[in-house]
Amino acid sequence: MKKQKALVYKCSTCGHEEAKWLGRCPDCGEWNTFVETSAAVQGSGQLAGRQQVPVTWLPLSSIDADAGSRISSGIDEFDRVLGGGIMKRSAILIGGEPGIGKSTLLLQAVASAETNGRVLYVSAEESAGQVRMRADRLGIKGERIELCCTGRLEDIEAIMDAVKPVIIVADSVQTLHSDEAGLTPGTLNQMKYCSYSLISWVKEHDAALFLVAHVTKDGVISGPKTLEHMVDTVIYFEQNDGDCRFLRATKNRFGSVDEIGIFTMGEQGLSVVEDPSLLFLVRREGELPPGVATAAVLEGTRPLLVEIQALTVPVKGAMSRVFSDRLDSARVARVAATLEKHLSLRLSDQDLYVNVAGGIRITEVGVELALACALYSARTGLPIPARVAIAGELSLTGEVRPVQRIAGRIKTSANLGFDTFLGPQSESLDAPDKVVGDIKAAIKALFSDEKRA
Numbered sequence: 001m002k003k004q005k006a007l008v009y010k011c012s013t014c015g016h017e018e019a020k021w022l023g024r025c026p027d028c029g030e031w032n033t034f035v036e037t038s039a040a041v042q043g044s045g046q047l048a049g050r051q052q053v054p055v056t057w058l059p060l061s062s063i064d065a066d067a068g069s070r071i072s073s074g075i076d077e078f079d080r081v082l083g084g085g086i087m088k089r090s091a092i093l094i095g096g097e098p099g100i101g102k103s104t105l106l107l108q109a110v111a112s113a114e115t116n117g118r119v120l121y122v123s124a125e126e127s128a129g130q131v132r133m134r135a136d137r138l139g140i141k142g143e144r145i146e147l148c149c150t151g152r153l154e155d156i157e158a159i160m161d162a163v164k165p166v167i168i169v170a171d172s173v174q175t176l177h178s179d180e181a182g183l184t185p186g187t188l189n190q191m192k193y194c195s196y197s198l199i200s201w202v203k204e205h206d207a208a209l210f211l212v213a214h215v216t217k218d219g220v221i222s223g224p225k226t227l228e229h230m231v232d233t234v235i236y237f238e239q240n241d242g243d244c245r246f247l248r249a250t251k252n253r254f255g256s257v258d259e260i261g262i263f264t265m266g267e268q269g270l271s272v273v274e275d276p277s278l279l280f281l282v283r284r285e286g287e288l289p290p291g292v293a294t295a296a297v298l299e300g301t302r303p304l305l306v307e308i309q310a311l312t313v314p315v316k317g318a319m320s321r322v323f324s325d326r327l328d329s330a331r332v333a334r335v336a337a338t339l340e341k342h343l344s345l346r347l348s349d350q351d352l353y354v355n356v357a358g359g360i361r362i363t364e365v366g367v368e369l370a371l372a373c374a375l376y377s378a379r380t381g382l383p384i385p386a387r388v389a390i391a392g393e394l395s396l397t398g399e400v401r402p403v404q405r406i407a408g409r410i411k412t413s414a415n416l417g418f419d420t421f422l423g424p425q426s427e428s429l430d431a432p433d434k435v436v437g438d439i440k441a442a443i444k445a446l447f448s449d450e451k452r453a
């Protein structure tokens with residue numbers, strides 16, 4: 001290995017090293033950040049001085065698949081989003097706006113986690129007293145939980161070696177710093193270096209790591225985004241207009257990314273919403289107003305009933321526009337074009353407004369038929385009969401295509417008191433009450449009685 005000079009100049013922002021002083025760091029572009037340091041360590045780069053683990057190989061057949069077994073967090077909604085519990089030797093990034101409840105969720109989860117091992121909660125942001133106050137509020141004694149209030153990596157690593165935790169929470173990554181990665185805490189380089197070190201530790205010690213990351217209001221996640229490739233699972237915590245909080249995986253090496261967890265924040269922390277349909281359906285007595293349809297959609301594997309609301313008004317500008325933030329605008333435009341073509345219903349001279357009650361974002365294709373019915377109802381002023389749930393994908397040719405898990409959708413609708421289910425043909429035994437093959441048939445099934453009345 002090359003022998004280093006006694007002195008090097010190190011950028012205090014990104015940790016880049018140079019043999020001579022420079023005004024501007026060639027790596028991160030910051031000015032006047034070089035400081036003189038002694039280069040006692042052999043090798044170069046920031047990983048110099050880290051313990052080298054001998055690399056070996058194994059026959060694939062000899063590897064025990066259970067090596068990375070799961071620990072239940074004791075919170076079903078959380079486990080489901082994680083893909084069935086907290087995977088050992090994995091790193092999980094939890095992102096969300098400040099105040100959404102990341103610290104609360106993780107404190108609740110580590111307190112109820114089904115393990116006898118110890119938990120290390122690294123709180124670099126809040127004092128021990130503040131964490132204790134939160135624990136009191138949540139009714140958590142926390143005998144198994146060790147708390148350390150520092151963001152300095154070297155201290156955290158020493159504590160991890162002493163405590164040997166099975167779960168580590170680093171709250172938050174933005175406050176972690178290491179002497180090895182430059183002098184200014186909070187830089188991207190600090191965050192990456194410290195996260196990498198913690199991830200390596202849990203992989204070697206059969207533990208699991210939660211990295212908490214703040215994401216700012218306008219969705220700027222440039223910092224935490226750079227960590228996404230380093231971790232196994234990325235979960236975002238988001239809030240709707242109401243007080244519902246959604247936990248959504250955007251990357252999961254050990255599970256699906258379709259599942260969402262739904263929580264509400266109360267006086268004693270986060271609680272699971274058992275029957276989310278109750279939150280998203282507007283309780284209505286008697287007839288529905290025009291423009292409203294109830295869609296039986298899937299959120300992950302779970303059927304969910306939501307109210308789709310549509311409004312059409314004559315265009316104000318030169319072109320018609322779609323205003324929809326809960327359903328993809330391109331999908332709304334496509335469904336509107338399909339209606340216009342196959343039912344000769346003029347929509348291109350209208351501005352289209354679409355909303356989902358309760359503010360949940362729906363991405364599942366099974367929402368399309370309900371969306372089409374809501375748009376039709378809004379444009380014609382004919383209300384959809386009450387207690388009808390709708391599911392189906394709509395093709396450009398106007399056909400209603402089959403959707404997954406139709407039986408589950410029918411069952412959930414029936415449980416919630418819907419007496420008619422309108423949907424596509426299915427191969428399962430539970431067929432919808434009204435089977436429709438195309439959009440024309442669907443509109444006829446919904447509105448023909450209406451017209452006669």
Ligand code: TYD
Nearest residue numbers: 098099100101102103104265266267268269
């Ligand atoms: P917190 O977990 O600190 O959010 P984050 O770590 O994402 O920044 O929780 C934030 C909010 O939740 C805070 O405004 C207080 C509120 N809260 C409750 O309403 N009930 C509770 O039991 C707790 C612990 C917090």
Ligand code: MG
Nearest residue numbers: 102103104171
């Ligand atoms: Mg917090």
